[in-house]
Amino acid sequence: MEDLERARAYLAGRAERPQRLRTAQVAQMLGVKLQTVEKWRGQGKGPPFVKLGRKLVLYELPAVEAWLRKHERG
Numbered sequence: 573m574e575d576l577e578r579a580r581a582y583l584a585g586r587a588e589r590p591q592r593l594r595t596a597q598v599a600q601m602l603g604v605k606l607q608t609v610e611k612w613r614g615q616g617k618g619p620p621f622v623k624l625g626r627k628l629v630l631y632e633l634p635a636v637e638a639w640l641r642k643h644e645r646g
Contacts, residue, residue, distance in 0.1 A: 591632065591633050591634075592630045592631070592632060592633070593630065593631045593632075593633055593636065594629065594630065594631075595609050595610060595613075595629055595631070597631075598618075598619060598631050598636055601636065602636075602640065613629070618639070619631055619635055619636040619639035619640075620632070620635045620639065
């Protein structure tokens, strides 16, 4: 949970931005449910990620931001 608290502090403007995010942090950043990010990952539609071992999935913040810009409309 420490990583999530750091991400919340960053979003609130109280801390430096983390460079690597977990799935829950990406979901919060994008304003979607955790399951949505997991579904996108399985379908190859979401932000790029790195899987370490069997369970740990990390997202590089610059890659998530670039993915978000790429999908902006309007």
